[in-house]
Amino acid sequence: MAAGLGLVYPPTCPGCGAATAEPHALCATCWSGLHLIERPFCERLGTPFALDLGTGSLISPKAIADPPVFERARAVALYDGTARDLVHRLKYGDRLDLSHTMARMMTAAGRDLLTDTDLVVPVPLHVLRLWRRRFNQAALLARAIARQSGKPCDVRALNRVRATRPQVGLTRHQRSLNLQGAFRVSEAARMRIAGRRILLVDDVTTTGATGNAAARALLRAGATGVDLLTFATVTGEPL
Numbered sequence: 596m597a598a599g600l601g602l603v604y605p606p607t608c609p610g611c612g613a614a615t616a617e618p619h620a621l622c623a624t625c626w627s628g629l630h631l632i633e634r635p636f637c638e639r640l641g642t643p644f645a646l647d648l649g650t651g652s653l654i655s656p657k658a659i660a661d662p663p664v665f666e667r668a669r670a671v672a673l674y675d676g677t678a679r680d681l682v683h684r685l686k687y688g689d690r691l692d693l694s695h696t697m698a699r700m701m702t703a704a705g706r707d708l709l710t711d712t713d714l715v716v717p718v719p720l721h722v723l724r725l726w727r728r729r730f731n732q733a734a735l736l737a738r739a740i741a742r743q744s745g746k747p748c749d750v751r752a753l754n755r756v757r758a759t760r761p762q763v764g765l766t767r768h769q770r771s772l773n774l775q776g777a778f779r780v781s782e783a784a785r786m787r788i789a790g791r792r793i794l795l796v797d798d799v800t801t802t803g804a805t806g807n808a809a810a811r812a813l814l815r816a817g818a819t820g821v822d823l824l825t826f827a828t829v830t831g832e833p834l
């Protein structure tokens with residue numbers, strides 16, 4: 596059946612749409628445009644080091660100077676080239692099908708976090724943005740990661756109670772202010788969060804302001820720890 600379908604609908608690259616041998620696999624060109632994050636990276640922020648600093652648990656000066664609220668972050672790739680194309684197609688191009696391929700890569704990149712995870716929770720959109728976009732890209736990724744890893748997922752645990760401006764175009768300081776008090780765990784969801792270790796899922800991390808604000812709300816609701824898994828991460832300053 597699958598072989599027959601392959602003749603009628605030949606598999607295409609999720610990145611550029613070119614024909615591929617395997618379904619859901621990137622073509623060679625898109626693959627070479629994906630800058631995967633591999634060790635050595637900062638164990639807190641998940642950002643790569645420019646130099647190979649040897650083995651052992653390495654923490655970047657940035658994570659020491661300004662520790663994030665979440666415990667550990669991991670991402671598949673740097674937010675450029677193919678990674679940026681995939682995120683944009685998923686989020687702005689209505690290519691919801693890409694969430695499966697992206698989640699597969701996220702499940703692999705986040706395997707050390709997933710080992711300790713009790714519950715997978717997406718970064719929520721405010722109801723107005725959800726209504727406009729019609730889907731939450733983070734929820735699509737979170738559901739697929741939960742399915743692939745056999746972990747439970749709760750897309751309603753965390754609410755975005757303020758309609759924040761998009762983070763795009765804001766400075767680091769503005770991003771942090773923009774997210775203040777934006778997330779809340781409802782009274783009804785508190786019992787699902789309390790005593791659990793949460794894996795927070797989003798599409799991109801830039802400054803970590805979104806991850807920090809969401810993690811703060813989850814910790815206030817009694818989560819024992821929060822890790823952050825995104826598809827891509829920006830290593831430089833925003834703007």
Ligand SMILES: O=P(O)(O)OC[C@H]1O[C@H](OP(=O)(O)OP(=O)(O)O)[C@H](O)[C@@H]1O
Nearest residue numbers: 761762763770799800801802803804805
């Ligand atoms: O690490 P940060 O500096 O907080 O930036 C990352 C956040 O920015 C984007 O969301 P945005 O608020 O722009 O909304 P969107 O989902 O509409 O893109 C992205 O989806 C992350 O949630």
